[in-house]
Amino acid sequence: MYLDPSGELGILFWLAVSGIILCASTSVGGYVAAAVMSIWDEDIRKDMGRIGWNPFNSDESKVINSTKVSFYKGQFVIRADLSFIKNRSFSVGIMFLDTISTKDTPYGRDTVRHEWGHFIQLGIVGVPKFIGFFAVPSMLSGNSSIYYSLPWERSADLFCGVSGSNWPYPHTPNSGLYSIFYLIGVFGI
Ligand SMILES: [Zn+2]
Numbered sequence: 001m002y003l004d005p006s007g008e009l010g011i012l013f014w015l016a017v018s019g020i021i022l023c024a025s026t027s028v029g030g031y032v033a034a035a036v037m038s039i040w041d042e043d044i045r046k047d048m049g050r051i052g053w054n055p056f057n058s059d060e061s062k063v064i065n066s067t068k069v070s071f072y073k074g075q076f077v078i079r080a081d082l083s084f085i086k087n088r089s090f091s092v093g094i095m096f097l098d099t100i101s102t103k104d105t106p107y108g109r110d111t112v113r114h115e116w117g118h119f120i121q122l123g124i125v126g127v128p129k130f131i132g133f134f135a136v137p138s139m140l141s142g143n144s145s146i147y148y149s150l151p152w153e154r155s156a157d158l159f160c161g162v163s164g165s166n167w168p169y170p171h172t173p174n175s176g177l178y179s180i181f182y183l184i185g186v187f188g189i
Contacts, residue, residue, distance in 0.1 A: 018127040023075070023119055026093040030076025031055055034069050043067045060109035064102055072112055075119045088142060091118035092135055106166040114148075117156025125186050133186045146172055154179035 038045040047066040051057035055071040063070040063077055070077040077095040082088060087101040095115045102108045122130040134152040141150055148157060148164060149172040157164060157171070158179060164171035 015128055016126045019122040019125060019130060022093045022127055023123050027055060027071075027074055027076050030069070030078075030094065031071070034076075041068070044069055060112040061104050063097065063112050064104045064108050067099075070097075072116055075116055077112075086142070089115055090135075090138070091115040091122075092130070093119070093122060095119065110162045110166045113160035113162050114153075114156050117159040117162070120159040121152075121156060121183070124183065129186050129189075133182075145169060146175075149175035151175075151179045151182035155183050 034044055034048055038048055047069050050062050050066060051059070051071055055076075056074055057063070057071050058073055060072070063072045066077070066079055068079055070079070072095065075091070075095050076093075077097050079097055079099050081100055082090075082096060082098040083100060087098045089098045089102060089111055090096050095112075097112065097115065102111055118134065121134055125133065137150070137152045141147060141152075144150060146169060147153060148167045148169070154171065154175045156162075158176050
């Protein structure tokens, strides 16, 4: 049987760039949706006005003070009451930022930064690997006492420069290094 190596490489290539494509399309799509809905939705108009309609806004407080949508460093943010998943914010391309648990505090601002770190992970490893090696393990380990030191969480903190001092427990020793090995391993398989 004849196998076309360029075809196989093509699939690997598209799996890898799928993350970047998803990140870019959710951001562009979110911006267009916010622009259209702001015509009749005053909350969205205020939210977007708060960040000066700048999708690269880097002020975490402005994101937290939004009520429905926002942007943080290129990532589209949706505010929602996530009580059905214990008010845990999450990020799969779009940042879903809980309105109940995320306040304008050091913890809340680090949560915005941390979720953006997952956006970067997705851009690096692509959609299938992000789901399998980051999103699902994250969901399954939600009750761990060293949650933010786990390999799929820790590199998100590394990318956004979160020190861990505002989490319930500090990062465990070498967890940053291990998380980089984990990311490189996931990228390479
Ligand atoms: Zn996380």
